[in-house]
Amino acid sequence: MSIVLSMAAFALACSITPGPVNIISLGCGARYGFRAALPHVTGATLGFILLLLLIGLGLHEVLRQWPLLTQLIRIAGVMFLLYLAYRLVSDDGQLSTAPGQKVPSAMGGALMQWLNPKAWLACLAGMGAFVADGDVLMVWVFSLLYLVICWLSLASWAWAGASLRGYLERTAGIRWFNRGMATLLAGSAVYLLLE
Template identity: 25%
Template sequence: MAALIELSSILIPLLLFTLLATATPGPNNTLLTLSGSRFGYRQTLPFLFGIRAGITGLFILMASGIGGILNQNPHWYLYLKLLGAAYLVYLAVKMAFSKGHKQQNSPANLIGFRQGALLQFINPKSMMMVLSCITAFSLPGELYLLSVIQACLIFNLVGLMSNSAWTVFGSLISRFLATELARQRFNRMLAILTLVAVALLFI
């Protein structure tokens, strides 16, 4: 009973942190909006679920001690940031300049489950969010594992809703883009926002 009370005491702050972390613009949400506008909600679901799977993998790694190693070796983290930034730029450019109408887009241009999952391991924002979440909302001693599991579940649940909202937004707004030129401009605007989000990670 005492354990449940202690876990529940951090639940509201955890929910607020997770909402701010997952609902705000960032590389994941911008790419989901871009994918939703190009391919629609259903076809973007593998990418969305890949993101959540990757976040879960990050929780496992960070909670097992990788986060502490990165803190002790900041140059490793810098290398990961550079690698992640390069890959995010590649994905943004790939999707922004893919040709053809929404219904005719090639599956080759679609970001899938595996890409979405692997992206999280080199996505600087995802790594920072997960490490911050574990640091702030894990409890010492016997409650450490339970508190990390709670943080992971809440983070993924709220993140799933936030990611879905951004994907639906992209899918809905594409209906108002009557011409291919308008669609391309919208996609390129989102690509630019992705590049801005990446740049902000280095400030």
């Protein structure tokens, strides 16, 4: 298997599997529709790629020398996941597409990646596995490949959520859906604490 195919397989495995950003993409699609979820999908993808590039270009060395910084990032990420879970649990369950409705932003998606421990682990593991020698060209190849795969993966989660909209038209259905998503986010947070 060529290095590019191996990179693609790694990117797909990390991007498509359930995680906090995927769960939020699913919820955005269910609540606001596919098109409205795309800014979140795009922002989360670009936020991840920026993190991946920085790690590939040397940020991992800073983290290695300052392990406390890694722990602080992990704790901040877990707290953010728990906050998102709380917001989902306390949501009223109203599906609204009114003009004033606050939909997920690109900046929120990008920020979520920077607070997402899964994203940090994927960046560190991916760059460690494929670009450990620091080849700048390979850092860019991996990042561009990951850009396409990550965006398509997150968009597929948003599309799946949008496909559920018809089944979740009742307020009670959205509340149960949100509670399920909140449970998954809280479970992710607990898992990351125990890891």
